[in-house]
Amino acid sequence: MVNRRSFARQVIGYLPVYAVAASVAARADAQQVPTGGTGQQYPPGRGPFDGSPVGDPLPGQKWLVHDHTRPQPRKVTPGQPISTMSAPSDAIVLFDGKDLSKWNAVGGGRGGAAPSTEPQWKITDGHAEMRGGIATKESFGDIQLHVEWTTPPVDDPTRVGQQRGNSGIVFMGRYEVQILSGFNNPTYADGGVGAIYGVYPPMVNPCLPEGQWNTYDFVFEAPRFEGEKLVKPAFLTLFFNGVIVHNRAQFLGSTAHEPIAVYTPHAAELPLQLQGHVGPAWYRNIWVRRLPGYDA
């Protein structure tokens, strides 16, 4: 579980976000924010849709960023057993349940401070508990990535929506796919589990209950730049517990809470990050394969 000090530190790291959220909370109250059907009353800042300003129109979609009226993705029960396959022979094993020697600590959120220190994550029984963000020492461009994760149960019933299990897979330190308690934890659809944060919810939601292990199997295509110009955006395919939830979906740019994501030029390869947000989130069995293309 996340201790109070690390939780506080992570929240402090997100003060700008919550400042925005606070300014929107009053507006949200007036809009009768959905409660996910529970009808439960939550303290200020703890509702399922808190921290969710309804933002700019999403290009090519009929929704706004964090649109409260966007439907929750349809739930799907994944097939069993969930594949927890070991790494192929040409994969780089990033976490084998024993040590995080392939990682550095970074600031809590996306694109945190430059990697510099050892992760403070706690390793227990073959999994690592999120405590702040971490980034790979190695940099990557186009990759296949396998990640296993779970959000353990949280005792506090007022921790809902974005406050429950929040972490994330952040490609190149910029492009986030959400990790969140997702079996029974509604939030704005483009910020739920498996979402390309702020752009697309997963096509369906195959998340398992808290404490059960989920798998993410990604194909990520890095964006290409020529000088300052974007010549190819980033694309993402994701199998979530064996169910496809993004089919070569396009990132609009570096993930942002608000305003809308935009691209800024960056290196062809950058470290992969696991987001240090409010958690709790546990990880195990993480490996990556570079994708140099055919005949390579």
Ligand code: MG
């Ligand atoms: Mg997140």
